[in-house]
Amino acid sequence: xxxxxxxxxxxxxxxxxxxxxxxxxxxxxxxxxxxxxxxxxxxxxxxxxxxxxxxxxxxxxxxxxxxxxxxxxxxxxxxxxxxxxxxxxxxxxxxxxxxxxxxxxxxxxxxxxxxxxxxxxxxxxxxxxxxx
Numbered sequence: 001x002x003x004x005x006x007x008x009x010x011x012x013x014x015x016x017x018x019x020x021x022x023x024x025x026x027x028x029x030x031x032x033x034x035x036x037x038x039x040x041x042x043x044x045x046x047x048x049x050x051x052x053x054x055x056x057x058x059x060x061x062x063x064x065x066x067x068x069x070x071x072x073x074x075x076x077x078x079x080x081x082x083x084x085x086x087x088x089x090x091x092x093x094x095x096x097x098x099x100x101x102x103x104x105x106x107x108x109x110x111x112x113x114x115x116x117x118x119x120x121x122x123x124x125x126x127x128x129x130x131x132x
Contacts, residue, residue: 016120017074019113020085024068031060063088074121082121089117 034057067088073081093114096107 010124012120012124013126014075016085016117017071017081019117020067020071020074020088022071024064024066024071026064027067028061028064031057031062031064033057034060085121086118089114089121093118
C-alpha cells in the first residue's frame with residue numbers, strides 16, 4: 001500500500017482549480033453577451049478604444065475556454081493546467097492593477113483572488129497530482 005503525501009493543503013490547489021473553472025465560465029459568458037447583445041456594455045460615444053464588440057466577444061470566449069480547460073486540468077492534477085493557471089492569474093493581476101483607479105474595490109478583490117490562486121498553484125498545486 002502506497003502512502004500518500006497529500007495533506008490538508010490540497011484544498012488550496014482545489015480552490016485554485018475551482019476558481020479558474022468559475023472564471024472561465026464567466027469569461028465565456030461575457031463573450032457571448034458581447035456577441036449577442038452589444039448594447040449591454042456601457043461605452044463612451046467614441047466606442048471601444050481598440051476592438052469592436054464582435055472581436056471582444058470572440059476573444060472573451062476563447063480566453064474563457066482556455067481558463068476553463070486549465071481549471072479542469074488542475075483539478076485532474078495536470079502540470080500544464082498549473083502553468084497556464086499561474087500565467088493567466090499573473091496577467092489578471094497586472095490588468096486589474098491598471099484598472100485600480102477606475103474600479104478600486106473590484107480590482108483589489110480580483111487581485112487578492114489572483115494572489116491566492118498563484119500561491120495555491122505554485123506552492124500546493126502538486127497535492128492534487130499525488131491524489132490521482
